[in-house]
Amino acid sequence: MSKIDKKGPSSKVALFVTCLVDLFRPTVGFASIKLLEDAGCQVHVPVRQTCCGQPAWNSGSRKDTRDIAKQVITIFEKYEYVVAPSGSCAGMLKVHYQELFRDIPEWDSRAERFASKVFELTSFLTEVLGVTNVKAKLNSRVTYHDSCAGLRELNISDQPRKLLKSVDGLSLHEMNDSEACCGFGGTFAVKYSEISNFIVTEKTENIERTEPDLLLAGDLGCLLNIAGKLKYQGSKIEVRHVAEVLANMCEGKPIAGRD
Amino acid sequence: MSSREQILKKIKGSLRKTQTVHTSDEQRNQAVLARINQHPRGIIPARTSLSRQDLLYHFCEKVKASEASCKIVESYEKAGIEIQKFLRQHNLPQLVRIGTDQRLNKLGWENEPPQLLIGPSDGQDLVCVSHAQYGVSETGTLVMTSGPENPTTLNFLPETHIILLNKKNLQESYEDSWAALRQRYGKEKLPRTVNMITGPSRSADIEQTLILGAHGPLRLHVIVIDGK
Amino acid sequence: MKVSSSNFKSNARQALDDKQLQSALNHVRNNFISKRSKARLDLPEFDALRDNARAIKDHTLEHLDFYLEHYERKVVESGGKVHWAADAVEARGIIMDICRKTNAKTVTKGKSMISEEISLNEFLAANSIIPVETDLGEYIIQLRGENPSHIIAPAVHLNIDQVRDEFRKAHTHLSPNRPMNEPETLLGEAREILRGKFLTAELGITGANFLVAETGSSLIVTNEGNGDLTQILPRVHVVLASIDKIVPTLEDLAQITRVLARSATGQEITVYSTLSTGPRRKEDEDGPEEYHVVLLDNGRSSMLGTEFSEMLRCIRCGACMNHCPVYQAVGGHAYGWVYPGPMGAVLTPSLIGVDKAGHLPNASTFCGRCEAVCPMRIPLPKMMRSWREREFEQHLVPPAHRKNLALWAWLAKHRRLYRLTTGLAARILAIRGGLSKRINKLPMAEGWTKHRILPAPEGATFMKLYRRRLRKGR
Numbered sequence: 001m002s003k004i005d006k007k008g009p010s011s012k013v014a015l016f017v018t019c020l021v022d023l024f025r026p027t028v029g030f031a032s033i034k035l036l037e038d039a040g041c042q043v044h045v046p047v048r049q050t051c052c053g054q055p056a057w058n059s060g061s062r063k064d065t066r067d068i069a070k071q072v073i074t075i076f077e078k079y080e081y082v083v084a085p086s087g088s089c090a091g092m093l094k095v096h097y098q099e100l101f102r103d104i105p106e107w108d109s110r111a112e113r114f115a116s117k118v119f120e121l122t123s124f125l126t127e128v129l130g131v132t133n134v135k136a137k138l139n140s141r142v143t144y145h146d147s148c149a150g151l152r153e154l155n156i157s158d159q160p161r162k163l164l165k166s167v168d169g170l171s172l173h174e175m176n177d178s179e180a181c182c183g184f185g186g187t188f189a190v191k192y193s194e195i196s197n198f199i200v201t202e203k204t205e206n207i208e209r210t211e212p213d214l215l216l217a218g219d220l221g222c223l224l225n226i227a228g229k230l231k232y233q234g235s236k237i238e239v240r241h242v243a244e245v246l247a248n249m250c251e252g253k254p255i256a257g258r259d
Numbered sequence: 260m261s262s263r264e265q266i267l268k269k270i271k272g273s274l275r276k277t278q279t280v281h282t283s284d285e286q287r288n289q290a291v292l293a294r295i296n297q298h299p300r301g302i303i304p305a306r307t308s309l310s311r312q313d314l315l316y317h318f319c320e321k322v323k324a325s326e327a328s329c330k331i332v333e334s335y336e337k338a339g340i341e342i343q344k345f346l347r348q349h350n351l352p353q354l355v356r357i358g359t360d361q362r363l364n365k366l367g368w369e370n371e372p373p374q375l376l377i378g379p380s381d382g383q384d385l386v387c388v389s390h391a392q393y394g395v396s397e398t399g400t401l402v403m404t405s406g407p408e409n410p411t412t413l414n415f416l417p418e419t420h421i422i423l424l425n426k427k428n429l430q431e432s433y434e435d436s437w438a439a440l441r442q443r444y445g446k447e448k449l450p451r452t453v454n455m456i457t458g459p460s461r462s463a464d465i466e467q468t469l470i471l472g473a474h475g476p477l478r479l480h481v482i483v484i485d486g487k
Numbered sequence: 488m489k490v491s492s493s494n495f496k497s498n499a500r501q502a503l504d505d506k507q508l509q510s511a512l513n514h515v516r517n518n519f520i521s522k523r524s525k526a527r528l529d530l531p532e533f534d535a536l537r538d539n540a541r542a543i544k545d546h547t548l549e550h551l552d553f554y555l556e557h558y559e560r561k562v563v564e565s566g567g568k569v570h571w572a573a574d575a576v577e578a579r580g581i582i583m584d585i586c587r588k589t590n591a592k593t594v595t596k597g598k599s600m601i602s603e604e605i606s607l608n609e610f611l612a613a614n615s616i617i618p619v620e621t622d623l624g625e626y627i628i629q630l631r632g633e634n635p636s637h638i639i640a641p642a643v644h645l646n647i648d649q650v651r652d653e654f655r656k657a658h659t660h661l662s663p664n665r666p667m668n669e670p671e672t673l674l675g676e677a678r679e680i681l682r683g684k685f686l687t688a689e690l691g692i693t694g695a696n697f698l699v700a701e702t703g704s705s706l707i708v709t710n711e712g713n714g715d716l717t718q719i720l721p722r723v724h725v726v727l728a729s730i731d732k733i734v735p736t737l738e739d740l741a742q743i744t745r746v747l748a749r750s751a752t753g754q755e756i757t758v759y760s761t762l763s764t765g766p767r768r769k770e771d772e773d774g775p776e777e778y779h780v781v782l783l784d785n786g787r788s789s790m791l792g793t794e795f796s797e798m799l800r801c802i803r804c805g806a807c808m809n810h811c812p813v814y815q816a817v818g819g820h821a822y823g824w825v826y827p828g829p830m831g832a833v834l835t836p837s838l839i840g841v842d843k844a845g846h847l848p849n850a851s852t853f854c855g856r857c858e859a860v861c862p863m864r865i866p867l868p869k870m871m872r873s874w875r876e877r878e879f880e881q882h883l884v885p886p887a888h889r890k891n892l893a894l895w896a897w898l899a900k901h902r903r904l905y906r907l908t909t910g911l912a913a914r915i916l917a918i919r920g921g922l923s924k925r926i927n928k929l930p931m932a933e934g935w936t937k938h939r940i941l942p943a944p945e946g947a948t949f950m951k952l953y954r955r956r957l958r959k960g961r
Contacts, residue, residue: 022909274791288553406768415719
């Protein structure tokens with residue numbers, strides 16, 4: 001019997017791990033697998049995957065982006081669904097790949113078909129699988145940051161909140177301007193570091209004012225940025241990816257450790 | 260080649276590059292003439308789908324929301340009395356600049372009528388009264404048209420502006436006003452100036468603090484004549 | 488106007504250190520966003536109107552040549568004159584010519600970004616004509632010798648103390664000890680002084696928010712009424728507008744104005760929306776005797792048909808900058824030319840060249856809030872990315888960055904080496920992070936670690952752990 005209330009059929013799902021999860025936070029990958037399996041999915045992790053190509057895309061290198069996109073599509077298109085624990089990477093696969101091949105009809109239609117299979121994790125769980133309830137427990141006062149790409153490219157907003165509300169012991173408290181950018185922006189954080197610092201400081205102020213135990217978000221880029229700033233400021237607030245909480249996998253250390 | 264020809268040629272050239280379905284210049288020209296001729300309406304907010312009386316109340320509410328004041332009276336006779344009362348309330352002299360709008364002749368005064376100065380304003384007047392062509396209930400907007408009847412300078416120079424509106428001329432939307440203006444001035448024509456006024460003038464340019472009374476009037480009072 | 492867009496980084500650093508500026512910018516941060524949001528909620532049809540506004544403008548741009556010709560015909564029929572200007576030099580020449588014929592000494596001006604674009608004030612002053620900005624914000628920054636820092640709130644970078652100081656310096660005919668504590672007092676003082684200018688100017692120049700092809704009218708919206716006094720009191724009214732301001736009909740105008748003020752200041756409609764058609768009529772007793780329109784191209788016709796064409800839908804509401812985290816951080820002057828914020832990041836490279844303005848489309852987190860609030864649904868991030876592509880193609884990207892990117896892209900295409908590299912990086916960084924799980928300093932990422940710590944990886948990569956798990960059969 002499944003540990004999660006769900007309505008959807010058993011589905012064959014490929015996990016797009018994302019390069020940041022691969023490198024920094026494998027727990028998020030395993031949490032994603034657990035959530036999907038608990039909901040009755042058969043989860044595959046294609047071993048040939050690397051990155052979605054966003055760094056090239058945002059740096060203006062269309063050729064590199066196309067090469068990488070072709071690679072991703074070729075590896076993943078045979079699966080029924082492709083799920084990523086990141087609004088930013090899912091948005092790249094689902095929205096931006098379609099902008100890449102307008103002049104190559106074959107790849108344009110492949111990108112379009114591929115797009116229909118791609119989902120961000122919490123949106124897949126709630127909207128495709130119909131999950132309403134996760135069996136997780138965490139006594140914590142939590143606030144949630146809306147990552148920009150997920151929010152504005154994929155409309156991820158209610159989905160994680162709905163699932164979080166089903167976590168036993170967890171209370172969700174909204175921060176002011178949760179939809180404002182955290183200032184990460186990929187290479188922006190390094191290239192325009194002073195501006196990025198200003199923006200993330202506004203974010204951490206809003207977080208601190210909410211007095212949570214734990215900050216959650218659905219994108220590791222934002223989480224590394226916000227956790228990096230919070231800890232730099234000496235904050236006690238812990239930081240995790242939302243999947244870790246939903247999968248009941250909070251036994252390991254939070255992002256940037258614990259004080 | 261003149262700049263005019265150059266610019267138009269460049270536009271045509273740029274547009275030709277993009278047209279995926281080929282449209283001839285003649286077809287494009289016809290499309291332009293058709294749109295101007297038909298001037299199709301777009302989306303009209305449902306908020307003013309109201310009965311005549313509610314349309315008036317909605318208008319007054321919107322006028323007040325725009326920081327102006329609004330009063331409904333039964334007749335032009337009573338409108339004059341209301342003007343004098345308003346002047347007294349605000350410690351203003353009974354000295355009023357007006358245009359030659361015939362409708363203003365129907366204003367009734369108290370025993371001692373105010374002194375009326377007729378013609379455009381030269382910037383020395385404290386108070387003026389003008390008659391709106393239309394009112395738009397959607398946003399509490401007054402549509403003023405230029406002409407000797409209601410010179411445009413009256414809308415901006417005096418500190419206190421009193422505008423009369425006949426309820427007959429109250430419209431639901433801006434689009435209704437355009438229809439009425441076309442009836443009055445002819446197709447594809449407008450008077451020199453059409454002022455759409457919503458509240459007294461204001462500025463928020465200093466620290467985003469809203470202050471009333473920038474270059475235009477500081478005070479706007481709207482009197483609607485609701486003849487039964 | 489001098490271009491300093493290539494100094495964006497140092498401009499931004501200065502802006503971030505400027506306490507006055509940061510305190511002034513708080514007004515943008517707090518005010519505009521909540522007001523727009525409320526205005527949107529108050530009108531259920533708002534988003535549908537945005538779709539319609541977009542469709543109207545797309546249609547207009549596809550037929551721009553014919554709409555311009557129709558517009559011109561109607562202006563002439565109503566007794567006005569249309570002057571076509573291919574670029575800034577020509578536009579200034581035309582205006583100078585009109586000034587000479589009018590024998591103008593003082594010119595009042597309504598707020599116009601096009602006037603900034605062609606540096607009109609400097610030009611007029613150099614030709615012994617006194618330009619007087621009449622919008623309160625514009626008046627303040629003209630006294631300070633500055634340019635607008637926001638397209639609808641030009642003095643938003645200033646605090647009241649700075650305005651007070653400026654007025655004391657400039658208005659020497661008034662008592663130096665006069666009380667000037669309240670913004671009302673300052674506004675009153677400006678009103679008094681500018682009233683005199685309005686009444687004596689021989690010529691008034693306004694911009695236009697829209698030009699209506701159907702009737703040959705120009706529409707300007709102002710809250711202060713300065714745009715109106717600028718055009719009805721002097722003998723000559725000159726409208727300075729770019730060719731993208733055209734809308735077909737009055738009905739189309741109504742659709743777009745419904746989203747304009749709501750997106751800009753959160754008002755349902757601006758206090759004064761004024762349609763001007765030709766000069767005063769025979770029977771009129773006030774209004775200008777001459778009506779001129781200067782239609783400026785200045786590079787816009789070349790944007791049509793390119794990936795930047797949609798930028799020509801812009802109605803200059805300022806919502807994109809009000810919601811932009813980068814604009815909110817550094818204000819408008821850091822952008823280094825006329826148009827700041829996201830719309831500036833797209834428009835500026837089009838108008839002055841991406842070689843001079845390359846920073847602007849790069850200085851974005853791609854958070855997408857600008858596009859989300861744009862009343863005309865302009866895909867601003869997509870166009871900023873298009874600029875980045877052009878820069879990349881033209882080798883304007885710094886060589887070091889290009890090299891790093893090439894290396895990374897090569898790795899991403901070679902899975903085995905990619906695994907090797909990520910595996911190594913994860914291990915090294917995890918060791919560096921130690922027990923605290925934090926890296927306080929990292930060569931090559933000083934930009935990051937100067938302001939934050941870098942959270943250390945957990946240790947092994949996901950892919951490694953996953954393979955291990957598969958081997959163990961779970």
